[in-house]
Amino acid sequence: MKARRVVLGLVQSSPAEDFFGNLNKSLxxxxxxxxxxxxxVCLPELYRSRYFPQTNKVKAAGFSETIPGExxxxxxxxxxxxxxxxxxxxxxxxxxxxxxxxxVIDADGKLLDTYRKIHIPHDPLFxxxxxxxxxxxxxxxxxxxxxxxxxLICYDQWFPEAARACRLAGAELLFYPTAIGFVxxxxxxxxxxxxxxxxxQRGHAIANSVHVAAVNRVGVENDLKFWGSxxxxxxxGNILKKSGDAKEEVLIVPIDxxxxxxxxxxxxxxxxxxxxxxxxxxxxxxx
Numbered sequence: 442m443k444a445r446r447v448v449l450g451l452v453q454s455s456p457a458e459d460f461f462g463n464l465n466k467s468l469x470x471x472x473x474x475x476x477x478x479x480x481x482v483c484l485p486e487l488y489r490s491r492y493f494p495q496t497n498k499v500k501a502a503g504f505s506e507t508i509p510g511e512x513x514x515x516x517x518x519x520x521x522x523x524x525x526x527x528x529x530x531x532x533x534x535x536x537x538x539x540x541x542x543x544x545v546i547d548a549d550g551k552l553l554d555t556y557r558k559i560h561i562p563h564d565p566l567f568x569x570x571x572x573x574x575x576x577x578x579x580x581x582x583x584x585x586x587x588x589x590x591x592x593l594i595c596y597d598q599w600f601p602e603a604a605r606a607c608r609l610a611g612a613e614l615l616f617y618p619t620a621i622g623f624v625x626x627x628x629x630x631x632x633x634x635x636x637x638x639x640x641x642q643r644g645h646a647i648a649n650s651v652h653v654a655a656v657n658r659v660g661v662e663n664d665l666k667f668w669g670s671x672x673x674x675x676x677x678g679n680i681l682k683k684s685g686d687a688k689e690e691v692l693i694v695p696i697d698x699x700x701x702x703x704x705x706x707x708x709x710x711x712x713x714x715x716x717x718x719x720x721x722x723x724x725x726x727x728x
Contacts, residue, residue: 445699447587447614450479450525451692453671453684455660456491460504463489464512468519470691475523477693480548480587483528485658485671486595486620487541490532492662497568505534508544508555521550526585528592530618532572533557541573541594543618548586556581558594559603566624566664569596580606588698590614595621598638598655602722604645608711612651613698617642619657622667635668643678650676650705652696659689676704 452470456463467488474482487493489512490504506512508531516527526548533542533555541558557576561569580603582591591607591614598617607615621638631637638655646653652675659669672683673694684690705711 442699442703444697446695446697448478448480449654449673449692449694449696450474450477450482451654451656451671451673451684451694452482452484452488453657453659453669453690453692454485454488455658455667455689456488458491460489464515468515470689471516471519471525471527472523474691474693475525477691478695479525479691479693481526481528481585481590481614483592483616483618483654483656484530485656486530486618487532488530488618488658492620492658492665492667494569494572495566495663495665498571501532501572502534502539505532505539507534508542509552513544513546513552516544517546517550517552520546520548524548524586526583526587528583528616528618530592530594538574539572540576541569542576543592543594545581545583545585545592547583553583553585554578554581556592556594558597560596560600562596567596580610582607582610582612584611588614590616592616592618595619598642598645601645601648604649604651608649608651613701614652614654614696615645615649617653617655619655620667621657622665625661625664625666635670639670639672639680643674643680646674646676647678648710650701650708650710652676652698652701654694659687676701 530543559576563570591612
């Protein structure tokens with residue numbers, strides 16, 4: 442089977458308090474990724490600000506922007522110059538509503554559709570329902586110059602239904618821009634959160650015969666220590682490359698999308714599905 446090689450660039454960054462400085466720094470990091478051969482570059486969740494949802498109900502509207510807006514104009518110009526595809530996760534203002542969103546820009550600088558995060562957590566230090574409305578546009582497949590991919594955002598990564606929906610719609614690659622870490626001074630009784638985070642996303646790769654790229658932030662912000670550890674897994678869940686957990690990095694990972702087809706054909710997870718037996722998945726949760 443003929444190889445379909447694409448080079449991914451994962452920008453693992455640590456946003457500062459400087460809203461405008463974060464934009465300029467991220468532009469430079471995307472330029473660095475392209476200089477190392479990346480064709481599709483993804484930034485982490487809420488790339489332009491500190492993770493404000495760890496505090497409940499602060500005034501955060503100043504961190505929001507429209508799509509199109511300042512970020513998309515800047516990254517569209519860069520994408521056109523460098524001929525790269527860029528996924529830009531940001532805090533979107535749409536009329537009177539706010540969303541945790543990602544804008545995708547094709548390699549010619551064209552702004553494609555917007556995905557709005559559908560699964561919104563609301564837990565101590567992750568008070569996202571105080572800031573973001575649930576996404577109202579469904580799952581998206583971005584058909585770009587180099588690959589057809591979906592972007593799901595952080596908490597979406599725990600839901601196998603989201604990954605499967607994107608795969609069935611034609612995604613051959615899943616990006617998960619993320620802001621997740623350890624709570625300082627807290628030991629989770631259920632085990633290692635980071636190990637579970639890695640495992641669930643590798644599971645999505647295996648179950649759907651797709652490549653997966655997880656792009657996390659890094660650094661300490663108040664009570665959260667973001668663990669970085671951004672990685673790319675192939676279509677059988679093997680980790681191709683992984684970043685460290687303590688500093689900003691630009692991770693460059695070549696992948697071969699033809700493996701999706703060969704793994705899928707061998708294991709038959711798509712052709713052996715039984716949709717007629719899945720009706721209960723639409724039923725309300727029994728508590």
